[in-house]
Each structure stands twice: as C-alpha cells, then as structure tokens.
Amino acid sequence: MDYSSIVFREFTHESLQRIECYRQEEAERITSERSEETLCKNNINDHHLINKSSKDPANASKRKPNKELATGETLPLILQYKFPPKLIGKPIEEIDQYYRVEYGFMVISANNTIYRFSSTRACYLFSPFNCFRRIAIRILTHSLFLTLVMITILTNCVFMTLKNAPEVNEYIFTAIYTVEALIKCVARGFILEKHTFLRDPWNWLDFIVIVLAYITFFVHLGNVAVLRTFRVLRALKTVAIVPGLKTIVNALIQSFIALRDVSVLSTFILSIFALVGLQLYMGTLRQKCVPSYDSFVNNTNSYSEGFNMSFESYLTKIDNEIYWYKENGDYLLCGNASGTVRCPAGYICWKDRGMNPNFGYTSFDNYGWAMLSCFRLMTQDYWENLYQLVLSTAGRYHAVFFVVVIFFGSFYLVNLILATVSMSYLKEQILVEAENKERERRRKDDELEIQKEEEGKVLEAHALLHVDNEQYVENRRSFEDSNHTNLHPDFPIELEQNGKKKKLSHKQSFQASPSPFQCDKLIAGATTIPFFRETQNNSTDEDRKSELVVSCSDLADLGQNDNRLTITLYQAEPHVQHVQTTEILSAQESNRTSFLPKNTAATNTSGVFIRLVRIYCCEWSCKLAIFQKIQAAVAFIVLDAFMDLFITICIILNTLFLALDHHGQSETMTLILTTGNYVFTAVFAVEATLKIIALTPSKYLKNGWNVFDLLIVTVSLIELCFAHVKGLSVLRSFRLLRIFKLAKSWSTLNRLISIVGKSIGALANLTLVLIIIIFIFAVVGMQLFGQKYGENFGKDMPRWNFFDFFHSFMIVFRVLCGEWIESMWVCLECAGWPCVPFFLLTFFLGNLVILNLFLALLLASFDSNVLTEKEDEDDKIGEAIDRIQRFFHLLIENLVYFFRGKKQRQKDADVENKNNENPLSTAEELVNNIPSANFNQSEDINFAVPLIHDLSTTHEGTEEQPIHDETIEFHPTQSILYTPPSCCPKMILKHFCCCAKCIPQGIHERWTTIRRHSFSLVEHRYFEWFIIVSIVGSSITLALEDVHTRQQPTFSEVLEIFDKIFTIIFTLELILKWFAYGIKNYFTDGWNILDFVIVVVSVLGTGLHLFGVADIPAFKSMRTLRALRPLKALSKFAGIRIVVNALFGAIPSISNVLLVCLVFWLIFSIMGVQLFAGKFYKCVYVGTHDRVAASENVTNKTDCLNKNFTWENSRLNFDNVLNGYLALFQIVSY
Structure with a gap:
C-alpha cells in the first residue's frame, strides 16, 4: 500500500470545505460511471462493445475501505513514523480515500489506535470545534479511560457475586456507566450519523443495561428488579478489549x-x-x-x-x-x-x-x-x-x-x-493467520521504507557536517593497524543509559572477563554507541557516521553462545557532532529488518552488543586453575549418561515411596517414607548444585528442565523447613511434581506435555471466554433463583443450589460437564419454569459449543506422527543402557572364549584356514542349500531366458571373453505350473530328510492335486459366502440362548445340534485352509490365528459337552468363548479388515498415551491420599446403611458409636493409591 501521498492535517473549517469538494468529485465520478454503464447497455448487441466492457464499470471502480486504516486498528508502521506527535488525540482529516467523501474525521490515540467520528453536530449541540466535544474526544481516546472502564466493570462483577451487597453500590456503578455513556454521546453523537454511539453494537449492551437500571430505580414493579442481573453482560465488553478474544467470539458467532x-x-x-x-x-x-x-x-x-x-x-x-x-x-x-x-x-x-x-x-x-x-x-x-x-x-x-x-x-x-x-473455528483461524501474515509482510515493508528514509536523513546530515574525508581515512587506517581491539584513548566509547553517560576507556578491553556482580549495572533504557559505517562499494567519499541506539533487552538476546567478542570502530574528529537515530535497533536475528542500513560497519558493531551482554548480564566464570579443574571433574560426573540413569531411577523410587503412603499405616512405615523423602530431596538438591557448578548459573538456567528441577528442589527444601507448621502441609503436594522429571527421559510424556503446554497457550483466549460465560450464568442463576432456594429449603439446602455465588458457580460448572437434569428438577421445584430455558441455554452454549471447541482445538494440536516421530536430542538414558548391554555382552563373550578351551579354539582356527584356502567351497555349499522350486511340467508353455552381456570370465593366461547379449529360447514338451508350497516346515525337512525322499512320486502328485483343488475351493466366492452365512447363523443360535432355554428341552436340543453343525463346518474350513495354504503360511496371518483359536474353543466345548463335563464351573467358562465366533466375520470384508487393522495399529500409540494418563492420574491419586485419606467415613443406620439424618447431631465416630449406629467407609475413597485410581476413573468417566 502506497502511503507516500498521505499528509496529516489537523481538522479545521477548511477541512469541511475540502470534504464538500471531495463529495462533489465523487458525485461526478459516479455520474460518469453510470453514463458509461448506460452506454454499454444500449449497445448490448454490439459484440465488440460487450467484450470491451465485460467488467461492470460501476462495480470495478467502487472504492473499498482500507483494512489497515479501519476503525480500531493500529496505524501502519510507516504512518506512525510520519505521524506528528503534536496531533495525538486531536481531530485530523480523513486519510482513507473511502471515508473522505463522508462528513467525518479521525483521531489517533497515543497507542496509535484509529478512531473515527462524525463531523456533524453531536446531539444537535456540539460541533467538531466545540471545546466540550474535544475534551470528550480526548478522554474517550485516552487509554486510561478504557482501563478505568474495565476496572469498573470487573469491580461491579465482584460486587455482583456478593449475596447481600449494599444498595448504594447499584447507584454508584449506574452513575459511572451513565457518565461513560454521556462522554461517548458528546464525543460521537447518539444515533443518526455514522460512527455515533448506537451505531456500535457493543454500545447497545451498555444502553440497555443503563435503561434497565433506571427502570428498576424509578419503577417499582416487583420482579422487574431482576433485570439488574443483566448488568453482568457488560463483562462481555472484555472481548472487545483483550487481544485475541475477537477471534474466538467471531468463531463462536460463525459457529x-x-x-x-x-x-x-x-x-x-x-x-x-x-x-x-x-x-x-x-x-x-x-x-x-x-x-x-x-x-x-x-x-x-x-x-x-x-x-x-x-x-x-x-x-x-x-x-x-x-x-x-x-x-x-x-x-x-x-x-x-x-x-x-x-x-x-x-x-x-x-x-x-x-x-x-x-x-x-x-x-x-x-x-x-x-x-x-x-x-x-x-x-x-x-x-x-x-x-x-x-x-x-x-x-x-x-x-x-x-x-x-x-x-x-x-x-x-x-x-x-x-x-x-x-x-467454523478452523475457517476463522485460517483467515486470522492470513491476516497476520499480511500484517507482518506490511510491517516489514514499512520497516524497509523507514530504513530508506533514515538513510536519506543520515546522508543529509553528513552533507551538512562537511566531514573531512582525508582525515577520516587516515584515522581509520591508524585504527585498523591496531587490529581493531582497543579504541583510541582520546576517543572512548560513550554509553548512555537513561540519560546517564558512562565512558569506557581503551584500558577496558572487550576481551575482559565478565563479573558476576555487575548484573545490576544493566538497567532498562537505551545504550548509545557511536560508530562509522562503510558503504558496500567501499567508497570513502560516501562514508558516514551514525550512532546506534539499542535497548538493553535487545542486548540480552544477542549471541549467547559466543565465547570471545571483538569490535571494529573508527575514531572520529573531536569536533564532529553525533547524529543520533531515534529508533531502536533489534539485532537479535539476522533476518530481521533494522531501521539502519545493513553494511559492514553495522555488522562489525554487532560484536559489541554481544560483548556488552557478557559484561553486564551475569555471564559467570572463574579463571582460577583449581576451580576450573574442579568444574571439569564435576561436569564429567554430572553430565554423564549414567548420572541421568541414576536420577531417573531415583525419580521412579521416589514415586514408589509417594504411592506407598496410605491411611492407617504403621509408625514404622511412616518413618521409612519420611526418611526416603529426606534422601531423595538431598539427592535432587545435590544434583542441582553440581549442575550449577558444572554449567555455570547462566547456562544452567537457559534449560527449561533445569529451571523446573531447581523450582522443585527449592519448594522441597522449604517444605522440609516448615514441615511441622500447620496450614503449610499443602506444600507436600509439590513433591509430586518430581514425577514430571520423567519427561526428560520419557519421549512420549515429553511430547504430550509439550502438546498440552502449547494447546494451553493457544486456548488461553478460549479459556477466558469460558470463564466469562461461567461467571455470567453463575451470577444470573444466583440473582434469579437464589432467593427461591432460601425460601423453599431453608436449612435443608440441597448440595447443588444457587443460594450463593460459589454454589451457583459449581452448579453451572456441573452443567457444563454434562450433568444438568437432576439439578434442573430441584430448580423447577422451587423456581418454576424459568429454570428450563436457563439450564438448556447453559448446556447448549457451554457444553455443546465452547467445550466442543476445546476438544476440537486440542485434537488439532496432534498430527498423525506426533507420538511416533524420533527425538532430535540425544537419549542419554538409552546411551547408558546401551553401554551396560555392551559391557555384559563383552563380558559373556570373554567368559565363553575362556572356558571353551584350547582344543575348540584350535578347531575353529583350522576351519577358518580351510575356508581361506578354498573360498569356492563355501559358495558351492550356499548354492546347494538353496531350496529348489516345485514345478509341474506342461506342454503349452514356452519361455525365454535373457543373458546379461556385460559378464565375462577370466582365466590365467587368457584374455577376457565377454558373453554376448543374446536370448536363448526353450521349447519344452511340458509347461510349468506353480503348485502350493510344501506344507512341511523347513526345520522338519532338515532334521527328517526321509519325509522328503521316501514319498513315492505318484502319491506326491495326488497330494499336490488335492491341495490344488483345496486352494481353488477356499478361494471361491461361493465358499466365502457360505462361511459368512454360517457365521451369521452361529451368532443367531448363540444369541437365542438365555436363562429360559433349559426350561424348553426341545428348543435347547435344537440349538445344541446347530452348534455342533457349525463347529463341524468351521473345523472343515480350517482343515481345507491347511491343505490349501500350508500350515506355515496359514499361521503367518493374524486373522487365521483368530479363526484357529475360535475353532479350537468350539471343538473343546463340544467335546466337553459330549463327555458330560460341560456344566463344571471350570469348563463352563470355556463355552462362553464361543462368543468369539462373530469375530470371524471381520476377516471376510475388506473394509472391516482395514478398520480393525487401523485400530490394532493405533494400539502402541494408545498404550503410550494410556501410560501417560496413568502417570497423571497417579499424581492426583497421591494428592488425594495426602489430602483426603480417612475422610470418607460416614455414620449410617444399622441394616439399611442409609446415612444418619442431620437431626441426630452426629459429628464424629465416637458420637456415631455411642448412639448405636454404624461407622463405615464409603465405597469410593482415597485411603490408598488404588482406591484413588477408582475414584478418579469415576470422575473422568462421569
């Protein structure tokens, strides 16, 4: 987008005249286009005119608003650079061609947000030049105004959660909202023109809330006071303010x-x-x-x-x-x-x-x-x-x-x-990503444009300063002779931080070691470094000087892996003044565009940034030889693969110790578990300390897992210090975080944690929307039904109610989890029919829409190979295990070699010498061992064998004789037909050669013929359909068996006969497939193995029934395995086979995820044991096991037993880890 012609002007009376001119020009343009369109229609029969005017001129020339300059958007970067600071918050003329023909003007706020207003009189009273309206505009566009409004809304929401909030609060908040609306009306106007108060849909909500509030104040209509509840809808205004929420709301609207x-x-x-x-x-x-x-x-x-x-x-x-x-x-x-x-x-x-x-x-x-x-x-x-x-x-x-x-x-x-x-969300997300990419592209273009303008300014400044080129070249050469390591003592580097200047003399070499005590010297602000840059054509006449201004946060991100740094700067004339740029250079990555030109000098000066990071940002090292030796020794130990294996074993043992904790354990067990906790805490603390020594603090803290380990160690030590303080026992739960350290060596857990972590970041906006929805429904439920619950139930309040905000929040959360009908029954009992739409709307919006969106986005975070892809990082645990395996293999080989004795070693040597002397013998043995194919001769087949032409034979004393490229044709009297492979495994033929030699030729041919016919039969489609019908019939007979079958002897006998018939059919199918495919080939298919198991179970069941032992409980379960027969149908349909194979193929990944889920559940189960062990006991009536009524006034076990009741535990409890697993399984499956 070309913004070169845009000029920012303050909105004045002359601006209104220019708007009139623009409107007149636009009217003339539209009239001209309509005339052209009429001409096209009058000449509709002229083919040449039709082709020439194929596009509708009216539609082609219609102007559209610039998306970059839309209301609420941020001013483009190039326009920010051009925008005069004195016009911030003041009315300016419209810069978008689309809006120029309208009576309006723009205001750019301090954070570069675009606002638009109507230039007509607001509320028929305030013109654009009225001082009150300008003050209102200044207030409305100020970021503090929006912040105050948000604080007011959140404060109002907090007061809404109170059961008996003071009535004066309603008047205060209504007054604040009224003032906000008045400011907007004065600044924008009310409704008639564009960009007025009620033209913004978000203001409709404000207007309705204010009107309803005043109705409740002045009109006493009983239940109309409930209308105040809808003030909570103002919480939705956060959607228009918090970045990213608009995408979620747009996705919901599209949904x-x-x-x-x-x-x-x-x-x-x-x-x-x-x-x-x-x-x-x-x-x-x-x-x-x-x-x-x-x-x-x-x-x-x-x-x-x-x-x-x-x-x-x-x-x-x-x-x-x-x-x-x-x-x-x-x-x-x-x-x-x-x-x-x-x-x-x-x-x-x-x-x-x-x-x-x-x-x-x-x-x-x-x-x-x-x-x-x-x-x-x-x-x-x-x-x-x-x-x-x-x-x-x-x-x-x-x-x-x-x-x-x-x-x-x-x-x-x-x-x-x-x-x-x-x-719907994916479509919205694609649009947002496309807009973000386009916005990023425009930002880079704007940066390039600003860079060019900066170059022009530097050139102009250089021309005005009249720098002596010859003196500059001489100074530069003298500087280069000093190897660019130190600056001239007369011209030190000047660092400027927050207005305070600091000089670095030439004695402060940039190769100096950083100090660990200089962290506080790097404060927020700008650092200015004067330098000269060379142009790419190395022309000294065009050399010019500038001054870099960078932020300390940018310095901290530069080149953290460089060990030594140098800088090349050129000394300047003392009388030359610095030309300082006003923008900040971010040089973190080489592909980012700078406001300054990319040239040799700028590249050289990047070293100084990295060096300053080393000097000021806690890069800790010690030059003492003894310490470096200790550091190397510690690094050799703590960074070894065996150390990681040892820590992993400690984590597993620590998890086992945590899982052994249970209710009612002995004092000895408690002492053992406590001692184990001390030991493991010490082990992990020593590990963290040694790693800090080996890696230095800065490198140690660069790794996220190291930070996580240090956090766990710190909390564990704090928990040990305050172990006997009441109220801080919850710190024990932080021990469970040690289990997550397994992710360092467990790739699946690591990937899933990463996926969940990324998903949480992506779903943060959706989570905020969900919280807003829950809050709104909780407050509305409390305001509508809370009083009715108190009137109807009194002290016998049900557990799920709307009496206060907490219980209302929990009941809404329960509805979102899918359990709504029982709570709605209780609500209908006390509040009537309004409960139905409330619960249905809560369930539909919360469960069916928002929670489904959660599920969809979480599934989108997984790709098909996310759980099977290999890790790029080194697997130290695998390396340690591999080293152990190699050690034991080597040990076993040496032991075997030692105990075999000298005789065996001599025998092996003789065999090796023999093979070396006659290498062809080994090849001949390999050729002879190749199994010959089974062929059957026939007279109808001819075949040709091509010979490769580039093979040749050589003999001593003779020349190479190449074999010519030719084809030899064979015309046997009989053709060759493929027959089924041998049904005997090679192991049998190898050890029992007689099986292959003693069979006469005639018997072998008849056996082959039988197998060939069996193969044709089992491959015939009629045979397949017969087996499918048999499977269906067998399944029907199994389904007809029930508890009443024994009372009908005839019917039971018929079912037994059919069962035997189907067993015979499936057995014959099995035998035929053995003949057709061979035993080995048959059992290489998993589906055939399943069929074999089903047939064996059916035969055993029939045999047990014939011998009269089928009713024995030990054998009765054998007959139940006949239910596997319908599984035979799965192998008969290709589509079903694909689905089942896909399910079995997903079992490894599902197993890994299941193990990870068990680990997560283990954490919550251990936490449940620590918090709720022994707290699920209850007092019940003898015999009925119903809970004792509250009127009995039973508060503990002693009261229960003294009143002759029974003190028993609940079925679901957290007394140990296994019971905790059952309770958690009920929670996740609800």
Whole structure:
C-alpha cells in the first residue's frame, strides 16, 4: 500500500470545505460511471462493445475501505513514523480515500489506535470545534479511560457475586456507566450519523443495561428488579478489549450461524422421536400398584373394609396414595404387558395414578415433556433411569426405542455439532493467520521504507557536517593497524543509559572477563554507541557516521553462545557532532529488518552488543586453575549418561515411596517414607548444585528442565523447613511434581506435555471466554433463583443450589460437564419454569459449543506422527543402557572364549584356514542349500531366458571373453505350473530328510492335486459366502440362548445340534485352509490365528459337552468363548479388515498415551491420599446403611458409636493409591 501521498492535517473549517469538494468529485465520478454503464447497455448487441466492457464499470471502480486504516486498528508502521506527535488525540482529516467523501474525521490515540467520528453536530449541540466535544474526544481516546472502564466493570462483577451487597453500590456503578455513556454521546453523537454511539453494537449492551437500571430505580414493579442481573453482560465488553478474544467470539458467532442448519435438523429429528414417545408412552409412567377390589372385599390387606364396600367407593379410595404399593420408599411402577414389572399379590397395576417420577418432570404425557426427555437421551444425562422406568411399564422390547434415540441423537447429532463448531473455528483461524501474515509482510515493508528514509536523513546530515574525508581515512587506517581491539584513548566509547553517560576507556578491553556482580549495572533504557559505517562499494567519499541506539533487552538476546567478542570502530574528529537515530535497533536475528542500513560497519558493531551482554548480564566464570579443574571433574560426573540413569531411577523410587503412603499405616512405615523423602530431596538438591557448578548459573538456567528441577528442589527444601507448621502441609503436594522429571527421559510424556503446554497457550483466549460465560450464568442463576432456594429449603439446602455465588458457580460448572437434569428438577421445584430455558441455554452454549471447541482445538494440536516421530536430542538414558548391554555382552563373550578351551579354539582356527584356502567351497555349499522350486511340467508353455552381456570370465593366461547379449529360447514338451508350497516346515525337512525322499512320486502328485483343488475351493466366492452365512447363523443360535432355554428341552436340543453343525463346518474350513495354504503360511496371518483359536474353543466345548463335563464351573467358562465366533466375520470384508487393522495399529500409540494418563492420574491419586485419606467415613443406620439424618447431631465416630449406629467407609475413597485410581476413573468417566 502506497502511503507516500498521505499528509496529516489537523481538522479545521477548511477541512469541511475540502470534504464538500471531495463529495462533489465523487458525485461526478459516479455520474460518469453510470453514463458509461448506460452506454454499454444500449449497445448490448454490439459484440465488440460487450467484450470491451465485460467488467461492470460501476462495480470495478467502487472504492473499498482500507483494512489497515479501519476503525480500531493500529496505524501502519510507516504512518506512525510520519505521524506528528503534536496531533495525538486531536481531530485530523480523513486519510482513507473511502471515508473522505463522508462528513467525518479521525483521531489517533497515543497507542496509535484509529478512531473515527462524525463531523456533524453531536446531539444537535456540539460541533467538531466545540471545546466540550474535544475534551470528550480526548478522554474517550485516552487509554486510561478504557482501563478505568474495565476496572469498573470487573469491580461491579465482584460486587455482583456478593449475596447481600449494599444498595448504594447499584447507584454508584449506574452513575459511572451513565457518565461513560454521556462522554461517548458528546464525543460521537447518539444515533443518526455514522460512527455515533448506537451505531456500535457493543454500545447497545451498555444502553440497555443503563435503561434497565433506571427502570428498576424509578419503577417499582416487583420482579422487574431482576433485570439488574443483566448488568453482568457488560463483562462481555472484555472481548472487545483483550487481544485475541475477537477471534474466538467471531468463531463462536460463525459457529452459531453454521449451527443453524444443524439445529433445524436436530430439532426435526428430536421432534420425530418425541412424537413417537408421545404415542407409545403417554401416561405409562403414572401406572401404580393399587390394592385389588377382591383384597378389599375379602379382608386380605390392612385396608379392608368388608363385604359392604361398593366398586365406586373402591375407585375413590385407590385415588389416595396411602393405598399404593411402595418399594424402597418410592412408588413401584408397573405394567400389564409382557416383560413389565408385576405387582405383588393382592395388588393390580392401575393407570393414571398420581404424578410422574422425578417430581413429576419425567414423562411423555405431552409434546413438551416428551421433547425434554428425548433431549435428555441425546445428551445421555441420567438416561439409564428413564430407560429403566419405561421398560418397567412398557416392556423390555421397547429398548429398541432408546437404542435408536441414543444412536442418532447422541452418536450422530452431538458429534455433528462438534464437527460444525470445529470447522467454523478452523475457517476463522485460517483467515486470522492470513491476516497476520499480511500484517507482518506490511510491517516489514514499512520497516524497509523507514530504513530508506533514515538513510536519506543520515546522508543529509553528513552533507551538512562537511566531514573531512582525508582525515577520516587516515584515522581509520591508524585504527585498523591496531587490529581493531582497543579504541583510541582520546576517543572512548560513550554509553548512555537513561540519560546517564558512562565512558569506557581503551584500558577496558572487550576481551575482559565478565563479573558476576555487575548484573545490576544493566538497567532498562537505551545504550548509545557511536560508530562509522562503510558503504558496500567501499567508497570513502560516501562514508558516514551514525550512532546506534539499542535497548538493553535487545542486548540480552544477542549471541549467547559466543565465547570471545571483538569490535571494529573508527575514531572520529573531536569536533564532529553525533547524529543520533531515534529508533531502536533489534539485532537479535539476522533476518530481521533494522531501521539502519545493513553494511559492514553495522555488522562489525554487532560484536559489541554481544560483548556488552557478557559484561553486564551475569555471564559467570572463574579463571582460577583449581576451580576450573574442579568444574571439569564435576561436569564429567554430572553430565554423564549414567548420572541421568541414576536420577531417573531415583525419580521412579521416589514415586514408589509417594504411592506407598496410605491411611492407617504403621509408625514404622511412616518413618521409612519420611526418611526416603529426606534422601531423595538431598539427592535432587545435590544434583542441582553440581549442575550449577558444572554449567555455570547462566547456562544452567537457559534449560527449561533445569529451571523446573531447581523450582522443585527449592519448594522441597522449604517444605522440609516448615514441615511441622500447620496450614503449610499443602506444600507436600509439590513433591509430586518430581514425577514430571520423567519427561526428560520419557519421549512420549515429553511430547504430550509439550502438546498440552502449547494447546494451553493457544486456548488461553478460549479459556477466558469460558470463564466469562461461567461467571455470567453463575451470577444470573444466583440473582434469579437464589432467593427461591432460601425460601423453599431453608436449612435443608440441597448440595447443588444457587443460594450463593460459589454454589451457583459449581452448579453451572456441573452443567457444563454434562450433568444438568437432576439439578434442573430441584430448580423447577422451587423456581418454576424459568429454570428450563436457563439450564438448556447453559448446556447448549457451554457444553455443546465452547467445550466442543476445546476438544476440537486440542485434537488439532496432534498430527498423525506426533507420538511416533524420533527425538532430535540425544537419549542419554538409552546411551547408558546401551553401554551396560555392551559391557555384559563383552563380558559373556570373554567368559565363553575362556572356558571353551584350547582344543575348540584350535578347531575353529583350522576351519577358518580351510575356508581361506578354498573360498569356492563355501559358495558351492550356499548354492546347494538353496531350496529348489516345485514345478509341474506342461506342454503349452514356452519361455525365454535373457543373458546379461556385460559378464565375462577370466582365466590365467587368457584374455577376457565377454558373453554376448543374446536370448536363448526353450521349447519344452511340458509347461510349468506353480503348485502350493510344501506344507512341511523347513526345520522338519532338515532334521527328517526321509519325509522328503521316501514319498513315492505318484502319491506326491495326488497330494499336490488335492491341495490344488483345496486352494481353488477356499478361494471361491461361493465358499466365502457360505462361511459368512454360517457365521451369521452361529451368532443367531448363540444369541437365542438365555436363562429360559433349559426350561424348553426341545428348543435347547435344537440349538445344541446347530452348534455342533457349525463347529463341524468351521473345523472343515480350517482343515481345507491347511491343505490349501500350508500350515506355515496359514499361521503367518493374524486373522487365521483368530479363526484357529475360535475353532479350537468350539471343538473343546463340544467335546466337553459330549463327555458330560460341560456344566463344571471350570469348563463352563470355556463355552462362553464361543462368543468369539462373530469375530470371524471381520476377516471376510475388506473394509472391516482395514478398520480393525487401523485400530490394532493405533494400539502402541494408545498404550503410550494410556501410560501417560496413568502417570497423571497417579499424581492426583497421591494428592488425594495426602489430602483426603480417612475422610470418607460416614455414620449410617444399622441394616439399611442409609446415612444418619442431620437431626441426630452426629459429628464424629465416637458420637456415631455411642448412639448405636454404624461407622463405615464409603465405597469410593482415597485411603490408598488404588482406591484413588477408582475414584478418579469415576470422575473422568462421569
């Protein structure tokens, strides 16, 4: 983009006249284009004019706004360089051609952000030149104003979390928001023109919040006060301020747009399922067991009233719930169809009794509740309860309905939402990356442009200074004669830091050793180094002088691996003044563009930057010979591969010690574990100390793992110092971080940690959006339903509630984890129907959209080879193990060589001498050992053998005779056919040669013919389909066996006959494949091995049944392995084989990831043992094992036992690491 013609002018009255001129020119241009367009349409039949005007002139000439100069963007770098500082915060004329024809002006803030305003009167009162409006503009564009607004919003959010916040807070924050809105209206205008207050969608939220706040202040309408809750939506304004959040929000908006079609499809499918459920299960969940009429008349129950009871009176009585049958405290649901729950004796199943289960909110009685139930099935939240209720009242065959709903709703629609959200984000991310690349390209172009302008300024300054070229050349040559190591004593280097100047004389050689005590001398600021640069053509007439200005942070990043540094500077005339650049040079990488020209002198001066880093930035070394020897010895020990192996073993042992901690352990065990902790802490502390000595502190801290080790050692030492201080026992948990040190030697763990770390960085913006969403819903839930919970439950508050912000936050987080239906039932009980849209919206936005976006982005961090690619770094653990293996191999070889004796060694020597004397004998043996192919002769085949022409034979005393390139044709009387390979393994033929020689030729030919026919049979497609049908039939017979089979002898006998038939078929298939492929080739295929195992299991099961021992428990499990038969079908279809092979191929990577997950779970399991061991005991009633009611006032074990209750542990607890694993598995699988 060419910005050379742009000129920044302050907005004045003349600017309004220029806008009128621009508008007039634009109107003339549009009129001209429309005339040209009309001319094209009038000559539509002229083919030449059509081709000439193929492009629409009106569309081709339409101006578009410059994206670089859009409102809210940062001013381009080249324009920042040109922008006069005196115009910061002041109205200036529009520089974008697109906006020049509009009545408006620009304002550039101090951080180079672009603002646009209308040049018309704001609110019909304030012109662009009004002092009040200019003050408002100055305030609005100042970065401090935005900061104050954000602080106000965050403070308001904090007060919203308080249960009983003072009412005066509402007035204060409303006043602040009102002042903010007034400033914006004065600066921008209200709504009529572009760039006014309500033309910005983010201001709509502010306006609505302020209006609702004043309504609640002045209009007392009861529940209207809840409208104040929507003030929390102002937290969304952080999206417009925090960098990177706009990308996430745009992705979410695009996701909602893309989810439009998916939502319609999901609603349509759920509607179909809801209508089906409505027709099938309407009223079925209200079926109860009530006493029968006969039981009342015949006095067979406690409610009998004798023979005089009429049927009408009976119908009236059974409406009373006291007569209904209960089981485990709940009314028993029943049915009259086959497979339903039957009522006990004296009761009958009666429909339309009482309300539905779960407070009456689980039913298919109308379309709304049926839709909610189907949505519950789709999200799989507590769906098994609904499944059991329906099967109890409708029958077991209705399980098909739930299978279909779960498959299409949960497996299809939910994953379709995941795919849609993921695609929307990826598209947005691609656009953002393209914009970032384009912005980076423009930045580099701007830097080049600035560099050229800087060169021009330096040339102008050089021409004005009239430097004496001859004297300059002489001074330079004299400087070069001194090998460029020291500067002239009269002209020292002048360093300027924060306005303070410091001179370095020639005695301060740049080869001096740095001092460890000079770290504090390098402070933030600019360092100025005068130098002369040469041009690329080495012309001394064009030499010119400049002065480098660099930041100390840039110096610290330069060349950290150089050991010795030199500098080449040229001395200058004393009277020459310095020409100082105003920009900062960042010379960290050679491919970065500098504001200064790239030339020889600039390259030479890069050395001084590196040298200054060495001098000022803690590059520690000691020149004492004794210390260097000690350092070398320590480095030899601590950097050796065996040291890493030793530390890894210590980490594993330390992990084992941590995992042995459990509840109720003996004092001896506690002492052992404590001592072990001291030992391992000392080992890791010594390791860190030795590495610091060997590497020096600066090099040690450059490695991230070393910093991590040092942090763990420091925390461990602090924990030892405060081990007996109450409240600091949580520091023990930091010991668990030692397990992560395994990542240094475990490549899979290292890669996964790196992936997760990178993903966390990439998902930081999405995490912030998620936190904002959770916060908003938590506050809204607390404001809407918190009071209702207090009124309805009082002291018997349920664990999941909206009474305060903490519990509200937890219940929203639970909804995001997928568990929403039970909390919604409790909310409906106390707050009514508003709970339904609240929970559904929370679940949809939080779980189905944002959390799915989390999953999609995490999966995007993995590529196909991320877990199998090799590490570039050296594997010291592998090196140590390899050295140990080589040592033992060498030891074993020496021992064997020693004990074999002299005789054997002499025998080996004789064999070696024989081979050396007659090398051809070995070759002949190899040729003779080559197995001959099996061929069968036939008369119909001819073949040709090409001879290679470049082979030749040589003999002593004769010349080489090359073999000519020719082809010899053979015409045998019989052709050659390939026959199946030998079915006997080579090992058998090698040790039992008679097996290959004693078989007569005729028998061998018949055997080959049988195998050939077997091969043709098993390869025939009809045979394959017959086996597939047999597999399906066998699977059906296995599926028909159930607990009632033994009660039907005939049916059971038929199933046994079919089982034997299928066993014979599969056995014959196995034998035929042995004949066709040979035993060796058969067992080289994993699918054939699976078939063999299945056949063996079937034969054994049939044999056990024939001998009458199949019912023995030890052998009964053998028959259950017949369930493997359907697996035979997997090998018959190519597509299924590919999928299964892919699954098996992924097992190694999955195993590695599973091991890493177990390590992560181990950390949390050990932490759970340390924090919660022995804390899951509870007091329960004897016999029922129900928790004792709160009214019993039981606070500890002693109270429980004194009141004759039972003190027992929960099934899930953290008393040891294994129990912790089970508890964590329940958490991750929820």
